[in-house]
Amino acid sequence: MGIVMGPNQYGKAECRLVTVNRDTERHSIKDLNVSTSLRGDFDETHLTGDNSSVLPTDTQKNTVYAKAKEAPVGEIEDFALRLGRHFVDTQEPVRGARVLIDEYAWERIPVGGAGHDHAFSRANDEKRTTAVTIDGSRAHVVSGLKDMVVLKSTGSEFWGYPKDQYTTLAETEDRILATAVTARWRYLSTDVDWAKSFEAIRSTMLEAFATTHSYALQQSLYEMGRAVLEQQPRVAEIRMSLPNKHNFRYDLERFGLDNNNEVFIAADRPYGLIEGTVTRDDVEAAPAAWYSLPEF
Ligand SMILES: O=c1[nH]c(=O)c2[nH]c(=O)[nH]c2[nH]1
Known part of the structure; x- marks a missing residue:
């Protein structure tokens, strides 16, 4: 040894x-x-x-x-x-x-x-x-964005999850959904109009976030990734890290006031952290190192 x-x-x-x-x-x-x-x-x-x-x-x-x-x-x-x-x-x-x-x-x-x-x-x-x-002699490009903060004031639900003795979260059919998107996408070639591609991918992600009626931030993640891959043939896969920026409906019933999803308390931590890769099934997986993750 x-x-x-x-x-x-x-x-x-x-x-x-x-x-x-x-x-x-x-x-x-x-x-x-x-x-x-x-x-x-x-x-x-x-x-x-x-x-x-x-x-x-x-x-x-x-x-x-x-x-x-x-x-x-x-x-x-x-x-x-x-x-x-x-x-x-x-x-x-x-x-x-x-x-x-x-x-x-x-x-x-x-x-x-x-x-x-x-x-x-x-x-x-x-x-x-x-x-x-x-x-x-080879070059690999993984581009992306960090901290693109987005919010939907409705069109987001979260229910149907397992409940155990520690579950207190109430199911909801209408909540705020907010996140700060960090995304990295891997290009299949270096023959790309980088600025044009960046703008197109960013708009696609924003539009998919806005228009997806979301039953989970996980679902929004997938829909954003799917839209990018459908529109960008030169992108092999996209990884996202989405902190769930919780906005909790404030309990105003205590004061005899209705709160019809109008008044929230924004919590900065702890936060849910939803992460995932949306990929094509016909491309080889890339080493983590290309994504600048801590491993090398
Ligand atoms: O979109 C969500 N995904 C979760 O996994 C989760 N967990 C939780 O408590 N709230 C939420 N919201």
Whole structure:
């Protein structure tokens, strides 16, 4: 029996990068959080401290900023592919790379009815994301969004569940359904119009959430995923993590007041957490690592 070094990767996490395109007086900005990780033969640094194969994480950070100047950042998927391929193509010990990018949304501040040339406001908490994995000459793209907060004030029921000695939840045929959607979808190729695809998938998910008469958040999850796969032939599967943002009808009967689903108390925790993958049955399952889950 021996002890060996198992799978590993290393890089710089959360490089905050802001770019301003100043080609015209109407500036545009990009606000990103970029993380890079390199994979390859790094046994020696772990086993003996020999760093001859270890491109410093500080250099990885500098590369993020330098590449943002060498060519416009563009769509986050393209920038992540460019960065990942750079490390794999220029450093012999590096066989693979993982680049994660979150993009924060900014809008032009309306002034006199039009968006200002160089003043912006942060739209909301929602982020557009990508996780690009370079494996030798192959590239895998998993894009998504985080914290897309949505709510339906009716059209949601929850009943018919098993009851045991600890069950107190009342069955309901009308409740608020609210969640903050985190979704990741895996593309089957890199030949994609990333911006157009993102907008289409986001709208499809919103529309499916709105129009599904929901008997469970689980059902809404499936319907949102199914709609995306039906409309996007280049998407193999979509994973979602949906916190059930509970809004409980407030007990006003105590004060002699009716409450016809009009007054709720919003609870921030604990919350139900509904997670699932909607997939095509004819594509191979992807390694968890492509989704930037903690395993690598
Ligand atoms: O949509 C729901 N799914 C559940 O699994 C669940 N569990 C619960 O208490 N409320 C809800 N709502």
